[in-house]
Amino acid sequence: MKKLLIHSNGQLSIVGEGIDIAFKDVQTVQTDLPEGISNLDGLETAKEGSTVIVKHGGKEVAKVNFN
Amino acid sequence: MADFSNLEPIWSNYQQSSLRGRIGQRDILPRSVRARNLGVFIFGAESEEASTTMENGQQVFVTATITQNDEYEIFGHSYLSMYVGNIAVANLLPGGSSIDESQWDIIGPHFEFYKWSDTGFAKHKEITTIYVRNISAGSVTLTFRFKWRYISSSSEANRSF
Numbered sequence A: 001m002k003k004l005l006i007h008s009n010g011q012l013s014i015v016g017e018g019i020d021i022a023f024k025d026v027q028t029v030q031t032d033l034p035e036g037i038s039n040l041d042g043l044e045t046a047k048e049g050s051t052v053i054v055k056h057g058g059k060e061v062a063k064v065n066f067n
Numbered sequence B: 001m002a003d004f005s006n007l008e009p010i011w012s013n014y015q016q017s018s019l020r021g022r023i024g025q026r027d028i029l030p031r032s033v034r035a036r037n038l039g040v041f042i043f044g045a046e047s048e049e050a051s052t053t054m055e056n057g058q059q060v061f062v063t064a065t066i067t068q069n070d071e072y073e074i075f076g077h078s079y080l081s082m083y084v085g086n087i088a089v090a091n092l093l094p095g096g097s098s099i100d101e102s103q104w105d106i107i108g109p110h111f112e113f114y115k116w117s118d119t120g121f122a123k124h125k126e127i128t129t130i131y132v133r134n135i136s137a138g139s140v141t142l143t144f145r146f147k148w149r150y151i152s153s154s155s156e157a158n159r160s161f
Helices: B013-019
Strands: A003-007 A012-015 A019-023 A028-032 A043-048 A051-056 A059-065 B042-054 B059-068 B072-074 B079-084 B104-117 B123-134 B140-152
Touching: A003 A051, A003 A059, A012 A019, A019 A028, A019 B042, A019 B140, A028 A059, B042 B059, B059 B072, B059 B140, B072 B123, B079 B123, B123 B140
Parallel strands: none
Antiparallel strands: A003 A012, A003 A028, A012 B042, A019 B059, A043 A051, A051 A059, B042 B140, B059 B123, B072 B140, B079 B140, B104 B123
């Protein structure tokens, strides 16, 4: 099952089983893929301080606080 | 003293056939001669993908792990292809016609293959690692596709990622 990785630098990754993507000097949180999303198309991120908000079609689908 | 002289000698199939001597060029070959090597094995492939967004100057480490269990043997190491954007031959990094390789730094892939269990059927794990740095390709999506080949004695893929 694919997973969504949210990186503290505001980047996103989608990974299949057994695969991990890490950015240098960046924190990463792994979450389930939001419903109806299978790739990175249409996903956007916004940073508010240390919080990364993931949006799809303008709607918030995930939020991670990297404190 | 026991006397078994009333019994016929027991001949095994092998002995019986050996009594006939060598098979001549014009003899009919015995039906029991069949190819038996690898007859019960299944050759297959596994595939997994990952993609990430990258900006100029960012660096990623990607690892892919496959773990072998009983009656499942990883066959060689993984095949890895990277694409800048969609999966298309023109987007292959390196080598795609729409790719400028001077915009990228790549180290690897490196393959680590080790035995994690010696009990009974030996089991292995393979970890593939690659480092990619986006020097000046701009804001892009990088897609990684890993493929593994395996040999198994059952139709069920006895592995874990």
